[in-house]
Amino acid sequence: xxxxxxxxxxxxxxxxxxxxxxxxxxxxxxxxxxxxxxxxxxxxxxxxxxxxxxxxxxxxxxxxxxxxxxxxxxxxxxxxxxxxxxxxxxxxxxxxxxxxxxxxxxxxxxxxxxxxxxxxxxxxxxxxxxxxxxxxxxxxxxxxxxxxxxxxxxxxxxxxxxxxxxxxxxx
Amino acid sequence: xxxxxxxxxxxxxxxxxxxxxxxxxxxxxxxxxxxxxxxxxxxxxxxxxxxxxxxxxxxxxxxxxxxxxxxxxxxxxxxxxxxxxxxxxxxxxxxxxxxxxxxxxxxxxxxxxxxxxxxxxxxxxxxxxxxxxxxxxxxxxxxxxxxxxxxxxxxxxxxxxxxxxxxxxxx
Numbered sequence: 001x002x003x004x005x006x007x008x009x010x011x012x013x014x015x016x017x018x019x020x021x022x023x024x025x026x027x028x029x030x031x032x033x034x035x036x037x038x039x040x041x042x043x044x045x046x047x048x049x050x051x052x053x054x055x056x057x058x059x060x061x062x063x064x065x066x067x068x069x070x071x072x073x074x075x076x077x078x079x080x081x082x083x084x085x086x087x088x089x090x091x092x093x094x095x096x097x098x099x100x101x102x103x104x105x106x107x108x109x110x111x112x113x114x115x116x117x118x119x120x121x122x123x124x125x126x127x128x129x130x131x132x133x134x135x136x137x138x139x140x141x142x143x144x145x146x147x148x149x150x151x152x153x154x155x156x157x158x159x160x161x162x163x164x165x166x167x168x169x170x171x
Numbered sequence: 172x173x174x175x176x177x178x179x180x181x182x183x184x185x186x187x188x189x190x191x192x193x194x195x196x197x198x199x200x201x202x203x204x205x206x207x208x209x210x211x212x213x214x215x216x217x218x219x220x221x222x223x224x225x226x227x228x229x230x231x232x233x234x235x236x237x238x239x240x241x242x243x244x245x246x247x248x249x250x251x252x253x254x255x256x257x258x259x260x261x262x263x264x265x266x267x268x269x270x271x272x273x274x275x276x277x278x279x280x281x282x283x284x285x286x287x288x289x290x291x292x293x294x295x296x297x298x299x300x301x302x303x304x305x306x307x308x309x310x311x312x313x314x315x316x317x318x319x320x321x322x323x324x325x326x327x328x329x330x331x332x333x334x335x336x337x338x339x340x341x342x
Contacts, residue, residue: 027233027316037236037307038247044233046323058229060257060298060320062198062215065208076209086231088318090294092263123261123316127231136208145198145294147259147318149231152217 005073005168006112013101013118013126021103021116021132023048025088025125048127048149053083056153063087063146065099065139071170074102077110077133078160083151087137088125090145096122099146100138100169106131112167119171133161140171176244176339177283184272184289184297192274192287192303194219196259196296219298219320224254227324234258234317236270236310242341245273248281248304249331254322258308259296261316267293271309271340277302283338290342304332311342 011017015024025047033044052058089099098121104110110133120126127149128134137146151157182188186195196218203216223229260270269292275281281304291297298320299305308317322328 025231025233025318027235036234040237040239041308042235043319044235046230046232048231050229050231052229058221058223058320059217060196060219060221060259061217062196063207064198064213064215066211068211088231088259088261090259090261090263092261092265092293094263094265122263125318137212147196147296148214149229149320 005165008115008117008167008169010117010119010169010171013120013124018118018126020105022084022129023127025086025127026123048086049084050086050149051084051130052151053130053153056083056151058149059152061148063137063148065137065144067139067141071168073166073168074115074135075163075166076160077104077135077163078158079131079133080157081131082155082157083130084127085150086125086127088147089122090147091122093122097140098122099140099144101126102135104133109161112163112165115167117169176336178339179286179288181288181290181340181342184291184295189289189297191276193300194298196257196298197294219257220255221257221320222255222301223322224301224324227254227322229320230323232319234308234319236308236315238310238312242339244337244339245286245306246334246337247331248275248306248334249329250302250304251328252302253326253328254301255298257296257298257320259318260293261318262293264293268311269293270311270315272297273306275304280332283334283336286338288340
């Protein structure tokens with residue numbers, strides 16, 4: 001008999017709520033911003049603590065994620081101890097529901113009760129601080145591309161743990 | 172009497188054509204790619220030579236650009252001698268025509284005859300190598316957001332020159 005799965009509360013993503021886990025990359029008056037290019041462009045400046053870790057450098061990749069089916073069971077979590085990892089959606093606003101973000105605080109391997117789940121909009125990126133537990137990419141509805149900023153450098157930087165029982169997400 | 176402006180040829184953006192100026196960030200079988208996240212996600216790996224320059228670090232910002240009116244007259248160009256600068260569109264495919272990219276090779280200040288103009292699609296980013304002359308952001312049709320990866324570090328990193336006569340872009 002398998003244990004009953006916790007149903008996660010899905011919270012809207014905000015910089016304040018996400019602060020214990022890292023940064024939200026978004027256009028916001030809370031960010032430092034200024035006008036450049038002779039008035040054409042507004043620069044929202046330096047939105048994330050990109051951390052390439054010891055001996056590492058920041059690299060840019062594109063992740064193409066297949067959509068998850070809801071309800072979705074969170075059965076694994078991972079962390080990168082040596083550097084941050086940022087995801088910026090490339091699919092624009094439109095009718096998109098965005099994507100899901102599941103995190104837990106750094107430290108010992110999380111259980112279902114330790115998880116927080118956020119619904120990020122298509123105009124919000126997230127940057128996981130080094131050591132923050134997170135679920136791999138959770139695209140919704142359609143194949144979705146993200147620009148990913150993470151670490152290239154010496155030593156293995158990915159650790160994965162299983163959750164049993166897991167936790168359930170629905171929308 | 173002002174001089175006649177050169178009409179620029181607008182070329183489709185490709186990694187090959189853009190190679191003298193930097194990198195194109197895009198999903199492509201020409202890029203190194205591999206499957207992660209238990210089969211859910213394809214990672215197109217390390218797509219740009221991000222160069223934070225001496226004593227610098229890579230930072231992530233969002234540029235919100237107002238659309239340009241066509242025909243557009245290229246009257247200034249700029250370069251960053253100390254680091255690269257990448258632009259990744261965040262507005263997704265849809266009906267977008269993408270955005271325009273005007274570049275010239277490193278070296279002495281360019282004249283109109285030295286310019287190349289590319290039409291980038293909404294799924295193509297560009298990374299200007301350090302020293303490559305480029306026009307400030309040229310969004311089309313609508314207010315457009317880009318994730319920008321450039322340099323934070325000591326010393327001024329932006330130089331601008333005027334073109335007279337300029338060059339004309341139309342689509």
